[in-house]
Amino acid sequence: MAFLELENVVKEYKTQAGGFIALSDVSFGLDNGEFVVVLGPSGSGKTTLLNLLGGMDNATSGSITLDGVEVSKLGQKELTQYRRSEIGFVFQFYNLMPNLTALENVELATEICKDALSPKEVLKSVGLESKFKNFPAQLSGGEQQRVSIARAIAKNPKVLLCDEPTGALDYMTGKNILKLLYDISKQQHKLVVVVTHNQALKDMADRVLYIKNGKIEKDVRNEKPKSILEIEW
Amino acid sequence: MVKGGFWKVAWRTFSNHIVRFLTLVAIMIVSVGFMSGVGEVEGKIDANFQTYYVSQNVSDLIVKSKTGPLSQSQKTFLTEKFGQENVMFGTYLDIQIPTGENGEAEIYRVYLLDLENINVNKFVLVNGKLPQEKEILVQEGSKALKSFDIGTQVSLDNPTLNLLLFGEENHNFSVSGVVESPLHLIKDDEPSINFDGEILDYVVFLNRPNAFQTDAFVAYPDRTLFDAFSTKYKQSIEEDKAEIEQSLGQVAVLSLYENYGIFSLHAYADKVGQIGIIFVVFFVLITSLVVFSTMTRLMDEERAQLACLKTLGFANFRILGKYLLFIFVSCIVGGGIGLPVGIWLTYLIYSSFNVQYFMPDFVSGISLWYFGLTLGIILVTALLVTFFTGLKTIRNKPAVLLTPKAPKPGKKVLLERLPFVWNRLSFKYKSTFRNVFYFKSRFLMTAVSIMGSTVLVLSGLGLLDCTIKEAAGSALIMLAVALIAFAGALSALVIYNLANINISERRREIATLMVLGYKDFEVAGYIYREIYIMSAIGAVLGLPLAVWFMDFIFGFIDFGSLGQVNWFTWLIGPVAIMIFTFLSTLLLYRKITKTNMNESLKTLD
Numbered sequence: 001m002a003f004l005e006l007e008n009v010v011k012e013y014k015t016q017a018g019g020f021i022a023l024s025d026v027s028f029g030l031d032n033g034e035f036v037v038v039l040g041p042s043g044s045g046k047t048t049l050l051n052l053l054g055g056m057d058n059a060t061s062g063s064i065t066l067d068g069v070e071v072s073k074l075g076q077k078e079l080t081q082y083r084r085s086e087i088g089f090v091f092q093f094y095n096l097m098p099n100l101t102a103l104e105n106v107e108l109a110t111e112i113c114k115d116a117l118s119p120k121e122v123l124k125s126v127g128l129e130s131k132f133k134n135f136p137a138q139l140s141g142g143e144q145q146r147v148s149i150a151r152a153i154a155k156n157p158k159v160l161l162c163d164e165p166t167g168a169l170d171y172m173t174g175k176n177i178l179k180l181l182y183d184i185s186k187q188q189h190k191l192v193v194v195v196t197h198n199q200a201l202k203d204m205a206d207r208v209l210y211i212k213n214g215k216i217e218k219d220v221r222n223e224k225p226k227s228i229l230e231i232e233w
Numbered sequence: 234m235v236k237g238g239f240w241k242v243a244w245r246t247f248s249n250h251i252v253r254f255l256t257l258v259a260i261m262i263v264s265v266g267f268m269s270g271v272g273e274v275e276g277k278i279d280a281n282f283q284t285y286y287v288s289q290n291v292s293d294l295i296v297k298s299k300t301g302p303l304s305q306s307q308k309t310f311l312t313e314k315f316g317q318e319n320v321m322f323g324t325y326l327d328i329q330i331p332t333g334e335n336g337e338a339e340i341y342r343v344y345l346l347d348l349e350n351i352n353v354n355k356f357v358l359v360n361g362k363l364p365q366e367k368e369i370l371v372q373e374g375s376k377a378l379k380s381f382d383i384g385t386q387v388s389l390d391n392p393t394l395n396l397l398l399f400g401e402e403n404h405n406f407s408v409s410g411v412v413e414s415p416l417h418l419i420k421d422d423e424p425s426i427n428f429d430g431e432i433l434d435y436v437v438f439l440n441r442p443n444a445f446q447t448d449a450f451v452a453y454p455d456r457t458l459f460d461a462f463s464t465k466y467k468q469s470i471e472e473d474k475a476e477i478e479q480s481l482g483q484v485a486v487l488s489l490y491e492n493y494g495i496f497s498l499h500a501y502a503d504k505v506g507q508i509g510i511i512f513v514v515f516f517v518l519i520t521s522l523v524v525f526s527t528m529t530r531l532m533d534e535e536r537a538q539l540a541c542l543k544t545l546g547f548a549n550f551r552i553l554g555k556y557l558l559f560i561f562v563s564c565i566v567g568g569g570i571g572l573p574v575g576i577w578l579t580y581l582i583y584s585s586f587n588v589q590y591f592m593p594d595f596v597s598g599i600s601l602w603y604f605g606l607t608l609g610i611i612l613v614t615a616l617l618v619t620f621f622t623g624l625k626t627i628r629n630k631p632a633v634l635l636t637p638k639a640p641k642p643g644k645k646v647l648l649e650r651l652p653f654v655w656n657r658l659s660f661k662y663k664s665t666f667r668n669v670f671y672f673k674s675r676f677l678m679t680a681v682s683i684m685g686s687t688v689l690v691l692s693g694l695g696l697l698d699c700t701i702k703e704a705a706g707s708a709l710i711m712l713a714v715a716l717i718a719f720a721g722a723l724s725a726l727v728i729y730n731l732a733n734i735n736i737s738e739r740r741r742e743i744a745t746l747m748v749l750g751y752k753d754f755e756v757a758g759y760i761y762r763e764i765y766i767m768s769a770i771g772a773v774l775g776l777p778l779a780v781w782f783m784d785f786i787f788g789f790i791d792f793g794s795l796g797q798v799n800w801f802t803w804l805i806g807p808v809a810i811m812i813f814t815f816l817s818t819l820l821l822y823r824k825i826t827k828t829n830m831n832e833s834l835k836t837l838d
Binding site for chain 1: 660661663664667668671741742745746747748749750751752753755830831833834
């Protein structure tokens with residue numbers, strides 16, 4: 001069994017017009033230390049998949065297993081615990097607390113985790129040793145995303161989930177952020193899942209999952225992923 | 234843009250902010266209800282008394298001869314001056330009738346009048362019928378005055394009275410009816426005119442058209458002059474008093490100013506009116522402030538939507554129109570429901586005067602003066618404020634509006650400059666204190682509203698303490714109770730409104746904390762800590778303000794003192810505010826825990 005395993009996962013939303021199937025029969029397995037890109041246009045089911053992997057929602061049927069624990073069977077309280085200790089989440093718009101400094105934003109996450117890493121060390125590792133005391137408003141977009149990544153990895157999670165992490169950033173900054181995420185997957189041997197609609201990212205990933213109309217259309221393994229610095233878009 | 238588009242957008246403002254709309258409506262109901270209710274009491278009493286004054290032809294002057302019966306020339310002087318129909322002659326005196334036990338006696342006020350032709354001070358026959366031979370009428374009993382059942386035999390054997398009745402042999406009378414006379418409106422002790430330091434036990438009326446007539450009851454022909462003891466009336470009374478005393482000699486002239494019942498009712502209504510006005514001002518201020526902060530925060534929250542509508546080509550005035558409509562509808566609906574609440578409150582306080590006075594019937598008919606004034610002030614303030622702050626926001630370029638209002642970078646709150654305190658705080662508290670003190674205008678508006686609420690609740694409680702200790706009229710007690718109830722409801726609503734807005738503004742933070750794995754109570758703690766601190770600051774700062782304010786009120790109405798306020802009342806006020814805060818946050822707990830985590834994934838809006 002893979003580190004993260006999805007089997008026949010279905011997610012159906014009840015709407016006034018009846019049922020709406022956001023994910024239908026999704027199955028795949030991801031390994032630890034992999035850098036995975038989930039690629040799809042908007043409305044394809046990317047966000048739903050992210051919600052299920054991140055423990056923000058329950059699947060309608062099928063099973064999701066992370067490191068031997070069946071996430072799809074967890075109740076609300078256990079899901080909170082799951083998000084707390086197993087998942088690091090990187091948001092498109094960073095979602096930093098505007099009234100907390102960079103360091104305090106990382107502490108916000110580490111405070112509630114048992115095996116947390118040192119917030120200062122983690123901020124140093126993402127290149128922000130000189131910005132501990134800066135508020136988000138005093139940081140550039142790229143720097144804010146670094147704080148957000150630091151906040152996610154400082155929890156020492158099993159999986160790093162990233163929702164369009166470069167969506168709000170300029171070209172070069174975006175590349176640097178992706179490089180950081182890639183390095184984390186390799187150096188810290190973490191499963192990193194990046195959800196995006198940016199086709200160009202497919203070449204840098206170990207695995208690419210193409211998602212369309214709620215189904216995995218293609219599951220491609222790159223034997224020799226390119227360095228992000230070589231990719232142009 | 235097409236008109237339908239505007240209405241759709243305007244409608245969505247209501248449906249998206251239904252809790253805020255309902256809270257505003259409720260605040261308006263409580264506030265307008267209290268203001269119009271309490272504000273109208275004095276006017277209602279004056280208006281009803283004026284009606285009574287006209288219908289009963291209440292006497293403005295009583296001319297009392299000091300030397301036996303009034304002479305024919307004296308009578309003619311009065312009837313020529315005021316008109317035959319406005320003068321009534323008769324006699325009244327206080328007599329002592331022994332009770333038969335250890336030499337004790339009771340005091341009777343006896344009126345000798347032509348009871349079949351009463352044209353001044355017409356009484357209301359509550360029960361029974363007018364007297365025949367050897368029958369009398371008796372004034373209805375009260376907590377001070379005693380009365381007789383119809384048919385009771387009463388002995389009025391008294392030398393003075395016998396003299397006035399030309400030595401009638403039979404001193405026994407049977408009670409034929411019970412009346413309420415304008416001369417005895419008060420239900421409290423009335424002093425005797427003939428026996429110093431004694432109070433009246435009974436008031437009886439004898440039908441004696443031909444007895445000695447020592448007194449004249451005079452009603453002014455111009456019944457509009459009175460106008461609740463107006464200055465013109467006072468002047469007229471003083472002039473007439475002087476003229477009559479001069480012209481007739483050897484007479485004493487009493488006026489309505491000496492009618493303890495009527496004058497104290499007026500003075501008392503005036504006091505209630507004065508207290509009312511002070512609190513009406515306070516309610517207007519708090520409500521305006523709450524409406525003001527609700528609207529500015531709503532517009533801040535919807536900055537992105539403003540930008541969107543702007544880029545779609547909506548005119549500035551159209552975009553503002555939906556907020557103006559929102560506040561207009563909230564105020565009008567709340568005010569509209571507040572009006573009957575106010576009418577009911579006026580009736581309630583008016584009725585409580587019945588404990589002390591034989592009140593004229595409550596004449597229905599609505600005075601909208603206070604209602605119009607208070608609703609008008611709140612509405613105009615709200616519309617102007619919404620319009621101008623809205624205009625300021627909307628004049629920004631859409632690109633500026635699309636980013637949230639950024640806090641000024643790197644500003645530290647004062648507490649951060651005290652490292653020995655600041656470094657000891659956990660970062661949760663650091664965040665809370667920054668939120669509290671960083672957004673100064675928001676903090677100020679919140680703290681001031683809560684301070685105001687604290688002052689109102691404390692004033693109501695303090696007033697109640699004093700009224701109970703001074704055993705003052707139940708109308709004042711009713712007023713204090715109404716104040717406590719309405720101020721309490723207003724405080725609870727104000728706090729609920731602030732907490733609700735706070736949660737709405739921070740949906741994104743809440744969703745983010747949930748994604749990070751914060752438990753429900755931890756998320757609530759993160760958001761609520763700030764609300765609790767603001768409430769506590771408001772409640773504590775409200776305490777000295779309340780002391781000052783109550784001292785001012787006690788002086789202003791010349792009733793009560795700070796010393797009469799129970800020490801624990803000072804605790805109850807702030808504690809009540811904290812309980813309201815706690816209950817509000819408890820009610821809103823589900824709103825936090827039900828926040829959709831997808832809020833954290835959305836674009837900034």
